[in-house]
Amino acid sequence: MSALAEGAAHTLPPLSVVAASPAPLLRVEGLTVAPRAAPAAPIVADVSLSVPAGGSLGIVGESGSGKSLTCLAVMGLLPRPLIQTGGTVRLGERTLTGLSARELVAERGRRVAIVFQDPVASLNPVRTVGRGLTGLLRLHRGLLGTPARDVAARLLEGVGLSRRHLPAYPHELSGGQSQRVMMAGALAGEPSLLIADEPTTALDVTTQLQLLDLIERLRAETGTALLIVSHDFGVIARSAEQVAVMYAGRVVETAPVRALLRRPAHPYTLGLLASVPPEHGRAHRAPLPPATTVARAGAPGCAFAPRCERAGEICRHARPPLARLREGFVACHHPVPA
Amino acid sequence: MTRFILTKIVRALLTIWLVVTITFVVLRLTGDPMHSLLPVETTPPEVIETYRVLWGLDRSLVEQYVSFWKGLFSGTLGRSFADGRDAVGIIVERVPKTLVLMGWTLLATLLMGIPLGALAAMHRGRALDRAVMAVAVAGHSLPEYLIGILLIWFFAVELRWLPSSGYGTWAHLVLPVATLTGYFGAQFARFTRSAVLEILGQPHVLAAHAQGWPGRAVMLRDVLPNAAIPLVTLFGFSLGKLIAGSIIVEWIFAWPGIGRLLITSVTHRDLAIVQALVLVFAGAMVLANLLIDISYVLLNPKLRVIRR
Numbered sequence: 001m002s003a004l005a006e007g008a009a010h011t012l013p014p015l016s017v018v019a020a021s022p023a024p025l026l027r028v029e030g031l032t033v034a035p036r037a038a039p040a041a042p043i044v045a046d047v048s049l050s051v052p053a054g055g056s057l058g059i060v061g062e063s064g065s066g067k068s069l070t071c072l073a074v075m076g077l078l079p080r081p082l083i084q085t086g087g088t089v090r091l092g093e094r095t096l097t098g099l100s101a102r103e104l105v106a107e108r109g110r111r112v113a114i115v116f117q118d119p120v121a122s123l124n125p126v127r128t129v130g131r132g133l134t135g136l137l138r139l140h141r142g143l144l145g146t147p148a149r150d151v152a153a154r155l156l157e158g159v160g161l162s163r164r165h166l167p168a169y170p171h172e173l174s175g176g177q178s179q180r181v182m183m184a185g186a187l188a189g190e191p192s193l194l195i196a197d198e199p200t201t202a203l204d205v206t207t208q209l210q211l212l213d214l215i216e217r218l219r220a221e222t223g224t225a226l227l228i229v230s231h232d233f234g235v236i237a238r239s240a241e242q243v244a245v246m247y248a249g250r251v252v253e254t255a256p257v258r259a260l261l262r263r264p265a266h267p268y269t270l271g272l273l274a275s276v277p278p279e280h281g282r283a284h285r286a287p288l289p290p291a292t293t294v295a296r297a298g299a300p301g302c303a304f305a306p307r308c309e310r311a312g313e314i315c316r317h318a319r320p321p322l323a324r325l326r327e328g329f330v331a332c333h334h335p336v337p338a
Numbered sequence: 339m340t341r342f343i344l345t346k347i348v349r350a351l352l353t354i355w356l357v358v359t360i361t362f363v364v365l366r367l368t369g370d371p372m373h374s375l376l377p378v379e380t381t382p383p384e385v386i387e388t389y390r391v392l393w394g395l396d397r398s399l400v401e402q403y404v405s406f407w408k409g410l411f412s413g414t415l416g417r418s419f420a421d422g423r424d425a426v427g428i429i430v431e432r433v434p435k436t437l438v439l440m441g442w443t444l445l446a447t448l449l450m451g452i453p454l455g456a457l458a459a460m461h462r463g464r465a466l467d468r469a470v471m472a473v474a475v476a477g478h479s480l481p482e483y484l485i486g487i488l489l490i491w492f493f494a495v496e497l498r499w500l501p502s503s504g505y506g507t508w509a510h511l512v513l514p515v516a517t518l519t520g521y522f523g524a525q526f527a528r529f530t531r532s533a534v535l536e537i538l539g540q541p542h543v544l545a546a547h548a549q550g551w552p553g554r555a556v557m558l559r560d561v562l563p564n565a566a567i568p569l570v571t572l573f574g575f576s577l578g579k580l581i582a583g584s585i586i587v588e589w590i591f592a593w594p595g596i597g598r599l600l601i602t603s604v605t606h607r608d609l610a611i612v613q614a615l616v617l618v619f620a621g622a623m624v625l626a627n628l629l630i631d632i633s634y635v636l637l638n639p640k641l642r643v644i645r646r
Contacts, residue, residue, distance in 0.1 A: 075548055102552070109550025116548075121541040126563045126639060135559070136549055169639040185549060 024050035025092060025225050026074065026112075026193050032086035033066070033073050033249075039085050044069050044249040046087070048322075049227075051193065051242075056219065056226040058240030058257065060233060060272065066249040067229045068117075071197045074227075075114055076104040091193065110140050113186035117198035119179035123170035129156070129181050130166030133188060140189035155184040158221075160214060176207035183214065187222065194219075196228045200235060212238050233273060237261060245269045248303035255328025263338050265330040267308045302333065310334040346631055350624040357620040361613060362406060366399055371607035375419055393419060393610075406613070415617070416610030420603075425614040429596060433618065435505065436595030439584055442511060443518040447576075450519065451526025452569070456557065458527065459534035470527060477524030482583050486517040486590040503592035514591045518583050522576055529572045533565035540564075567638050574630035578623055 026049070033044040044066040051057045059067045072078050074089050076096060088097040091111055096104065116122050124132065133152035137143040143151055153163040159180040170178060179199060186194055196215065200208035216239060219226055228239050236243050237257055244254040245266060253266040264270045271288035288307060302308070305315040314333050322331045326338065372386050372395070390396045393416075394405060409416060415425040458470040477485070493513060494502035504510050537543060538561060546556045585597035592598070596615055603611040635641045 077544065077547055105550060105552050107550075108548055114548045116541060116545060118541050122545040124542045124546070124560050124564070126567075126637070127559075128639075139550060139555075171640050182545070189550060 023052075025053040025055070026051040026227065027090040028070070028074065028087065029090070030087035031070060031073055031084065031089065033069050033078060033082055034085045035081055036083045037081070039083070042085065042249060043082065044073065047246070047249070047251055048087075049244055049251065049254075051225045051227050053192065054219075054223045054225055056228065056240045056242065058236030058243045059227070059229045059246055060231065060236050060243060061246035062231060062272075065246040067231075067246055068197050069249075070246070071114060071195050071227065071229055074195065075108060075112065076101075077108075109136065109186075109189040109191065111191055112193045112195065113189060113191040114195040114197060115179065115182045115186050115199050117201050119182050119199075119202065120170065120173075120175055122182055123173075123178055125170050127169075128166065129168050129170070129173070132181070133166075133185060136185055136188040152184075152188075155188060156181070158187070158218070159184045160210075174207075175203050176211060179203065179211055180214065183218065187218065187224070190222070191224060193225045193227065196226065198230055199228070201230070201232070208235070215239055233261070245272065250303065250331065251322065252304065252332070253328060253330045254322075255326070255330075259327040263326065263336075265325050265328065265335040266304075266332050267310045267334075267336060268304045270336050271307075302331075310336070342635070343628075343632065346628050350628055353624050354617070354620045358613070358617055359403075361616040362403060363399065365607075365609050365612060366402065369607070371395065371419060371609055373607075375606065393417075410617075415614040418603075418611050419608045420606055420611075425610045428599070428611065429614055429618060432594060432596045432599055435593065436584060436588070436597060438511070439514055439518070439588070439593060439595060440580055442515045443522060443580065443584070446515055446519040447522040447526050451523040452530045452562075454523075455527040455530025456534050456562065456565075458531045459538065460557070462535060467531075471531070474524040474527040477520045478528060480520070482517055482521055482586050483590060485520045486513070486587060489513050489517055489520075490590075503590075505592075505594050510591075510593075514587045514593055517587050517590070518580070521583060522580065525576065526569070526572065530565065530569060533568045534561055537561045537564045563637070567634070570630055570633055570637060574627055577626040577630075581619055581622065 028047060028049040031044060031047040031049075032042045034040070034042040047066070047070055049057060049059070049070070059070065061067050069078065069082070073084050074096070076089075076099070078084065084097065088095055090096065091107065094107070094111075096107060099107070123129075127135075130149065130152055133155060134143070134148040137148045137151055141151075149166070153166060156162060156165055161177060161180050161184070165173070165177070165181070170181075173181065194215075199215070200211050203211065212235060215226065215228070218224065226239065228236065230236050240257055242254070243257045243260050244251045245260075245268065246252065247268050253260065253264070253269050255265070260269065261273065264273055268288070275288060300319065301317050302311070302315040302320055305311040308315065310332075312334060318333070320331045320333045322329045325335055372390065376386060376389070387396075394402055397405075406416070413426070415429075417423060418425055418428060454470050454474075458467040461467045490502045490513060493500045500509050500512050501507075502513070543556060543560050546560045547553075551559065581597075584595065585600055587593065588595045588597035589601055596618065599611065600615045600619075602608075603615065
């Protein structure tokens, strides 16, 4: 099976194998996020990820698994009650962790851009699409007047809208159109990494597909790397080459998308996949049992153990490290056999 | 938009008519003005009767009302009972003095209230926020006359820096404007703070930060323009309160504007002047509300579509 050959690890493996991977564009190492009020109780713990230049990584997991917080931490935009207590975020040659607020501002939009889940609310309701885009072009590329308007129009055309949308206010746009405008804004600074945090979740199904196609096309045209977050395996499978599964603030499995879909190693991944309606003749598996307690990243043992039918005694006491298995890495004492 | 403004203007005129009519009737039903103008016991009845005829008070209410409107359309509002001068002339002479007071108050209120409120919101829960809000709550809770008297006591009596009353120089302006700003600035600071806090929590503010806008630009481009929409509502309410407040402040500081004129005219039952002043106040309120309605539409693009 060619799945083995696809396994050029884009997600950060343990240090022993780092040397083998190509120099990544985004490298997150040991990222830990905790409330300021309780630094010892992390919400995101020891997350390591990497995205190669021009490559793509999907993060998948249930709500509350720390996907979005990981993205915000990469942008340096954690909400005030939270703080990064450990780890480093590196973008290209530059270490973002520890930069001053002003230095971080200079990176945002230019080197790394992000689009969020709720596109309609993400647009300033009192500013037209055109003024929003020309503002960004002035900020990032120093463009003014007619050249700025022309580039703004071209950006809109690039995302499947047109010059006619320049004078439109956000409330005159549909959800899909709003997300296209957000994408145009994200690309205004020609970033080398685009983060898409649940970019299609708020949209209806047909619009979702169009947007995923658009993301794919834009990546092909601009060579931008992509970090896409979703709770939906369908979205990840469509837009990412590599996937990281997060549970309770930790990465529990990472592998090339196709390998992971074919042979999930972590029982949680298996359960997540079983929650997706079967397709391509895949056998229907039992979905995940509901969580009865709040899973915490700081708890001893494996956070998934209470919901896991494979869990043994060791799972409750010792947290499994992320270890190589088949084409990827899995943090599990009793991984699902191939 | 034209239709919208026309409807508003018709309603505004209706409001003015109602206010003027009600005042007219109430003023004439609450006692004979002769009793406060002339010492009734010692004045010969013929004299009182002569003045009654002179001012038209001998005629029926309806007749007086009709002649009032006739006068209004020919540009006169009667004569002052006290000194016989033309009411319009007296008011025109005093309106600018009140406008100076209100204008500086509004300027000081906006320039202090909005930045302080925004600053407090940005430092939510920290020392600066608490300090600003403590002062604002005090300013908003104390009545104007108390603030005014405290300021007079401190700056005029104790320090002797500023005159306690009167009109004419910049120094005379400071205490009355400070008194009014103490109240309105506090109100604006509190309201701006909550409006800004609400906008700060919205996704488009996070998006603006993510797009690489520096904090100050986010404040000026995203937060304040959106927070301005509820602030305009407060501004509209405040104009009414400002008129009321300036009446009190003009009285305390002997400021020769229309507020002080209103109090003296009411005390002397100088009907023509009171009537004319009510018309001016009603007109000012109605005009202010009309401008507020129009600025809503200008500030909030969502309303523009509905009105189209």
